[in-house]
Amino acid sequence: MKLETFALERWMTTWETVVSFDIAESGIYPLSTAELFGLLPEDQAAAAQDELLNIRLGYTEARGTERLRGALAETYEQVSPDDILVATGAIEANFLLFTSLLERGDHVVAVYPAYQQLHSVARAIGCEVTPWTISQRDNQFAFDIDALERLVRKDTRLIVVNTPHNPTGAILSQADLERIYGIAEEANAYVLCDEAYRWLDMPGGEPLAAPMRNLGPRAISVGTVSKPFGLPGLRIGWIAATEEIASACWSTRDYTSLSPAGLSDYLATIALRNRDALIARNHEIVRNNLETADVWFAEHADLAAWDRPRGGLLALVRYAAANPSSEVADLLAKDYSVMLAPGSAFGYESHLRIGVGQRPDIFAEGLRRAAICLRSLSAEGN
Numbered sequence: 001m002k003l004e005t006f007a008l009e010r011w012m013t014t015w016e017t018v019v020s021f022d023i024a025e026s027g028i029y030p031l032s033t034a035e036l037f038g039l040l041p042e043d044q045a046a047a048a049q050d051e052l053l054n055i056r057l058g059y060t061e062a063r064g065t066e067r068l069r070g071a072l073a074e075t076y077e078q079v080s081p082d083d084i085l086v087a088t089g090a091i092e093a094n095f096l097l098f099t100s101l102l103e104r105g106d107h108v109v110a111v112y113p114a115y116q117q118l119h120s121v122a123r124a125i126g127c128e129v130t131p132w133t134i135s136q137r138d139n140q141f142a143f144d145i146d147a148l149e150r151l152v153r154k155d156t157r158l159i160v161v162n163t164p165h166n167p168t169g170a171i172l173s174q175a176d177l178e179r180i181y182g183i184a185e186e187a188n189a190y191v192l193c194d195e196a197y198r199w200l201d202m203p204g205g206e207p208l209a210a211p212m213r214n215l216g217p218r219a220i221s222v223g224t225v226s227k228p229f230g231l232p233g234l235r236i237g238w239i240a241a242t243e244e245i246a247s248a249c250w251s252t253r254d255y256t257s258l259s260p261a262g263l264s265d266y267l268a269t270i271a272l273r274n275r276d277a278l279i280a281r282n283h284e285i286v287r288n289n290l291e292t293a294d295v296w297f298a299e300h301a302d303l304a305a306w307d308r309p310r311g312g313l314l315a316l317v318r319y320a321a322a323n324p325s326s327e328v329a330d331l332l333a334k335d336y337s338v339m340l341a342p343g344s345a346f347g348y349e350s351h352l353r354i355g356v357g358q359r360p361d362i363f364a365e366g367l368r369r370a371a372i373c374l375r376s377l378s379a380e381g382n
């Protein structure tokens with residue numbers, strides 16, 4: 001299996017340790033372990049800290065501890081801990097699903113643009129991958145389910161969707177998910193819903209749909225503590241599927257990471273049990289950044305525009321300058337110490353991807369500097 005270069009990850013790793021104002025940040029500003037424990041009442045925090053320090057650092061339960069799988073199962077309807085497989089981030093969860101469910105020659109329909117993994121792994125396996133392109137109506141990105149229906153065939157094995165969506169911030173409604181599930185059922189296909197941005201509703205915005213997994217045995221949900229809880233360093237994600245699919249992925253996992261890191265498994269359980277406090281923290285950060293962004297876009301309407309995210313943390317910024325997005329992104333990083341991801345990594349020229357989960361002071365300064373850069377490019381172009 002020959003995998004294509006992961007364009008976005010290569011670009012991010014080139015700059016993320018170098019720049020000071022990373023407003024391409026794809027998650028919520030991360031927490032420290034002390035801040036996570038700070039969410040607990042004092043006596044519980046002391047007990048949890050003690051328990052953490054005494055975890056024996058052996059291999060853990062390969063599927064993830066019963067404690068963590070139990071806490072995860074409770075977030076779905078009619079899902080048992082045996083239907084959950086904990087993985088090394090959503091990225092391993094997706095990888096295990098593609099490699100366990102697909103064979104060379106299978107037909108896959110996958111949302112486009114997308115986190116590149118959602119296309120590349122199936123292509124590397126030798127599948128025919130048909131992109132389901134997200135449409136742009138009245139300057140708003142939207143999923144066109146009628147178009148999806150036309151793309152799915154009798155031999156389609158897997159439909160891949162992602163909501164809230166990276167990189168546009170579009171969301172699938174409950175009715176959309178139900179329609180997609182119906183389309184999958186009719187084709188005898190599975191539907192993989194990458195829900196890496198689950199629980200990230202916009203403060204004051206529309207509520208998000210329930211997880212795809214709740215809809216039936218053909219539905220698979222992938223989740224992570226990385227984006228919604230600001231804990232990407234734990235590298236904990238999961239698959240919620242039927243026990244049969246979870247077990248097939250477990251067998252594949254014997255070749256990749258074997259078992260989750262015990263410390264991470266423990267901390268992820270604490271995060272899940274304190275979800276409401278983490279969601280309140282997210283809303284505070286995102287509310288602040290949206291306010292800053294709204295003012296910035298109003299003041300700089302001649303330089304850039306965006307389709308405000310409806311869920312998740314990400315959006316595409318359309319800029320006026322004529323330069324290619326990789327050139328603009330490199331210039332921003334090198335000369336302005338600002339990270340905004342090039343739209344070309346998603347096949348969207350003249351766009352940059354922004355994240356609204358960064359620490360508000362960094363976000364505001366990043367935007368201030370971005371305006372100087374975009375203004376100088378526009379002036380050069382005239």
Ligand SMILES: Cc1ncc(COP(=O)(O)O)c(C=O)c1O
Nearest residue numbers: 089090091115166196224226237
């Ligand atoms: C849509 C999507 N899926 C999966 C991942 C991988 O996340 P994790 O850190 O859980 O591996 C990302 C990371 O950016 C993502 O955007």
